[in-house]
Amino acid sequence: MSDHMLSQEEVDALLRGEAGGAAEELPDLDAVTRLFQRAFDQVAPLAPPIAGQRLETGQITAELLPWGELRAQLMSPLVAVWRYEGALQGVQLSVADASSRQQLKAYLDEEDPVTVLNKLALALSETLVQTLGAKTKPDISSYQEVDPEQFDPAPLRDKDTCVVLQLSLRGDKGDVSWLEVVPAQLARDMLALAERAAPAAEVPAAEAPAAPGPAAPPQAASAQGVSVAPATFEQLAPMPADPEPANIGLIMDVPLHVTVELGRRRMLVREVLELGKGSLIELDKLAGEPVDVLVNGKLIAKGEVVVIDENFGVKVTTIVTPAERMRNLQ
Structure with missing residues (x-):
């Protein structure tokens, strides 16, 4: 047994639970915010229109809060749980309270706000995982109303620090906002994956070597017996700006099913049974709004309906990037 006597400071530290334990390592809040903002900005243009209009993404705000303190602030929220398995391990929460539902309901006619929130989550x-380049797919539960006092998604504990991000969509009828709650450890893992997945183009270029000093006079070179010859360089082949994926030629002749979606409408069984010759069905798209071009059911572009001879056609006005199209076709 050690004869070492504890000092008063060490006793106080033990009583506070600080002795022998390092402080919790917190993630870079600005870096986490930028990561989610990048993914969020990619989601909005591809998300289906709400009430015939596209809402714009707002600036994400973030803060660090213990889970217990955050839970005490929630009032009967809708919560969707993301459980990561694979390269990422942990739980993330999407939280929308009653005010969020009311904000979203202002943009909807018949569609359920919970259904729309599920689609957004x-x-x-999926966009966040693609941004991280992680070989994992989050298992996402649907939004469900929970009692904050009883909701305890393992392994979150009241003292665990979480990154609380507030996301918002902006439109003519006001903002629609909700929270994304990411435990500190999971946020650090996300940043580590994002750093490894960053393309080489984003790596700062190395400093250019210092400019060489003035060349020595020819007389000095010959005096020291140095042989001077003009420098020669190999011809550089031009690099393709956007190389095609390897072996893409093997699937060039594979047929794809291309469809153009003019619009959609949710109807009750009673309404469908009442349809007859001359019935009108109002779609969820406004007149003049671009139509969706789908390949095997995946959105790849948007365009305008045109007439070609005696047939209808589509003039493409907006197209998804090639990399995004390849992901959508998988």
Whole structure:
């Protein structure tokens, strides 16, 4: 047994639970915010229109809060849980309270706000994982109303620090906002993956070597017996700006099913049974709004309906990037 006597400071530290334990390492809040903002900005243009209009993404705000303190602030929220398995391990929460539902309901006619929130959460999660380059797919539960006092998603504990991000969509009828709650450890893992997945083009270029000093006079070179010859360089082949994926030629002749979606409408069984000759069905798209061009059911472009001879056609006005199209076709 050690004869070492504890000092009063060490006793106080033990009583506070600080002795022998390092402080929790917190993630870079600005870096986490930028990571989610990048994914969020990619989701909005690809998300389906809400009430015939596209909402714009707002600036994400973030803060660090213990889970217990955050839970005490929630009032009967809708919560969707993302459980990561694979390269990422942990739980992330999407939280929308009653005011969020009311904000979203102002943009909807018949569609359920919970259904729309589920679509947004799913799109954001898939885009975020693609941004990280992680070989994982989050298991996302649907939004469900929970009692904050009883909700305890393992392994979150009241003292665990979380990154709380507030996301918002902006439109003519006001902002629609909700929270993304990411435990500190999971946020650090995300940043580590994002750093490894960053393309080489984003790596700062090395400093240019210092300019050489003035050349020595020819007389000095010959005096020291140095042989001087003009420098020669090999011809550099031009690099393709956007190389095609390897072996893409093997699938060039594979047929794809291309469809153009003019619009959609949710109807009750009673309404469908009442349809007859001359019935009108109002779609969720406004007149003049671009139509969706789908390949095997995946959105690849938007365009305008035109008439070609005696047939209808589509003039493409907006197209998804090639990399995004390849992901959508998988």
